[in-house]
Amino acid sequence: MRRLWTHLVVCTALVGALLAVGANPSTASSERQEAVYSYGSHARQKMDAYWHTSSSAQPAIVILHGGYWYEDSGWATWSRTFADQGYAVFSVDYRLNFDAAWPAQRNDAISALGWIRSNASKFDLDPDRIVLLGSSAGGQIATAVGTYGAGADRVSGVVALSPVASPYRAWNDGNHDTSTAKERKVRDNAAILARCFPDPADTDTSMHPSCWGTWKDMVVKNRASGTDDAPMYLIHSVGDFVSPQHSLDLEAAEEVDHDMPSDGVTVEITPDSSAHGGALLDAPGMPEKVLAWIDAQV
DSSP states (O other): OEEEOOOOOOOOOOGGGOOOOSSOGGGTTSOEEEEEEESSSSTTOEEEEEEEOOSSOEEEEEEEOOSTTTSOOOOHHHHHHHHTTTOEEEEEOOOOTTTOOTTHHHHHHHHHHHHHHHTGGGGTEEEEEEEEEEETHHHHHHHHHHHSSSHHHHOSEEEEESOOOOHHHHHHHTSSTTOOHHHHHHHHHHHHHHTSOOOTTOOOOSSSOOHHHHHHHHSGGGGOOGGGSOOEEEEEETTOSSOTHHHHHHHHIIIIISOOOTTSEEEEEESSOOOOGGGGGGSTTHHHHHHHHHHHHO
């Protein structure tokens, strides 16, 4: 099991000056293209695509935004940055918790991946070299996709920033007198996502889906299966309101309970910070580390 407690290297480079890590340098001279596509019939089933034409098939990064499963968060700046490093990038919207209950969000992400693969030639991308990047609630969806069935056949890897890998843990963390407003917001929106409060006794399926079954399915570690799952790079800050324990529990489930290799799940906890989700990429050196990890997978 590997846990990386790192001191960040001081770096003054601007985002636009990130060093390419070998994804596809041939894209540098082509103009970046941007377009919006639908991968389903629902208004939320859309994606923003960013890519450069390329003489060789390039890898892809598929981004799943955060926002408590309840709202959007913008990823246009980072999408353009990643595209300019030689990746076809897709920032995917999915049905929010008031649109549809779980597992609609996981299904949407899988459908979006299917659409991207079917249209790979449009973006000069290699459909066998796709990495998911999810933030917060989007990190829960991304890790859920990477562990659902043969996740390793679906994506080459998963990067998750502050993933709410256990909505049940988030429910409990938000249920104390000392819980913060953000912890309570995660708790409340997890209940909306499930359409019920977590009740271990509610397992009846004669009149409605099992409430407890839904909560169990939302907890990513419950689908851990070891080598069938995609490799994961999970990042939190030490003061993250989504506790690093979400990711440490997932790491243990994969590597201890299901014999995934010790480098199958890497958990990094950045010190001296309370950054959350996409804000983790603002730390000096972190974008380079994330891109280096992605490049190693693709």
